[in-house]
Amino acid sequence: MESTVCPPPQSGAPALPAPENTRRPVGINDVAARAGVSPGTVSNVLNRPERVAEATRLRVERAIRELDYVRNSSGRSLRAGRSDSVGLLVLDVTNPFFTMVARGVEDQAAEDGLTVMLLNSAENPERQRRSLRVLAEHRAAGAVVMPVDNDVADLLWLRERGIPWVLLDRGDVAVDVGSSVYVDNHAGGLAAGRHLVSLGHERITYLSGPLSLEQCRTRLAGLRAALEENGVEAGDAVRLIEAPSLTADSGEKAVEEVLAGGPRRRPQAVFCANDQLALGLLKGLGARGLSVPDDLSVVGYDDVDVAALVHPGLTTVAQPKYQIGRAAMRLLAAEIHEPRGAHERLVFTPRLVVRGSTAAHRG
CATH class of the missing domain: 1.10.260 (434 Repressor (Amino-terminal Domain))
Incomplete structure (x- = not known):
């Protein structure tokens, strides 16, 4: 979380009395x-x-x-030029996907003798910029970052101040720019698309988060590739809806747009860019009396724990969340100890988990 700095009292304002149980710190x-x-x-x-x-x-x-x-570690940090803390900057701390990633980062950091500061950009470039500045002010040893867009200028600024970083879930960053750990999002979209095509679905809506996020764009590309390899013109078959954020609330609010045009134009299936969108969509569809998968199939992405607990269970593309967190921290530890070492890129392969939210089209 970001730190909050309280402003000094205004001139003439009475000073607050110290709590009675306050004692001088032991030195x-x-x-x-x-x-x-x-x-x-x-x-x-x-x-x-x-x-x-x-x-x-x-x-x-x-x-x-x-x-x-x-x-008091602050003085020691000043003398050493850096602290024993690393930053973990994620897009949304409320998303269970990041909870497991954070667990992996934290467990690996503990083995390396480091502590983790968790920061939340809320998918906002300005909040990301402020968070990176906080890490610089605290002389963080390094950072694991899931950036909000393609602009790496803020990250390069951080490195200029001697703070290395590793990117999470960004497969489009050249290895000479920085290290990265990501899951093959194109393969994930391809797996979801092939599954829906095998069930006879040819009219598919892709419910995306902001297309400024590389993973959203790449999952869409995988979906389109799956249709085209089966002789379906993706330009006609895939309808894109771009939600403002990757949240359940955005998924629920997207229902009206998903259903726009009436039953004849309703998609046969919806592939969501993450499970949060899919879970919100399931809630919205249920509130309108529609049945999943009888009226339409729904696929998510991430395989968060709740995906297996809802009814029907959510078909989704699983990512090895904990493992990529640990891997990112291992790469960061290597960069901290070898600042001039070569950057690395680690790629994980996702897998499709089929549950009850998808079924054959009943055309």
């Missing part, structure tokens, strides 16, 4: 006094314990516990 000098050693010895125990005799180290560690001392 390194307090620990040294309690343990009967010098502050330098305490610093060695914290940073280079192998240099301190065991009996002295144990005495200092006991003083740390008794005083409940919490080390």
Whole structure:
């Protein structure tokens, strides 16, 4: 989450009284006094314990516990030029897809001795810019970023300040620009399209998020390729609806446009750019008395946990969410330790998970 800076009180405004239970933070000098050693010895125990005799180290560690001392890492970060934290900037923290990605990033970071700051761009370029600046201000060791569009200028700005990054879910960035981890979105769209064609569907709506997102565009390209390889003219068969965001609310609000034109023009199937859109669409269709898959089939993308819990279960394209989070963090750790090393690109293959939301067309 982004930090909030409270403004100073206006001139003449009375100062707020300090809480009664406020106490002066315990410092390194307090620990040294309690343990009967010098502050330098305490610093060695914290940073280079192998240099301190065991009996002295144990005495200092006991003083740390008794005083409940919490080390101040900001000064150490300033001296080292960077902190032990990395940023994870995602498009929407409410999306369960990113929850599992974040878990993978965090688990790998912990193994590398790093902590993770989670930031949310909300698919907004200006919020992304502010978040990257926050990482620079905190001297983050690096960042895993899912960018909101094709413009990498802000990321290049971050690297100029000595902060490496790895991109998530961007397959169109050249390896000489930066490292990336992504799932083959074209293959995912192709799998979804082939599934719908095999069920006899030829009039398909693609419910997309913002087409500024590379993954939305590439999934659409895969869908069109599946139709064309089966002799169906994709330009006539696929109708595109671009939702303003990849959320369930956007999916539910898109129902009117999906159904526009009446039963004769209604799509036989809808392929959604992610599960959130699909779940919102299912809710909206149900509210209008339509049955899935009897009236039309619905396919999502991501395979979030709830996709298997709704009725009917959502047919979707599964991404290895946790694994790509760990992989991104591994690449970032390599870039942190070898700043001049070559960038890498890792590609995962998605898989189709068929559930009850798709069925053969009953033309």
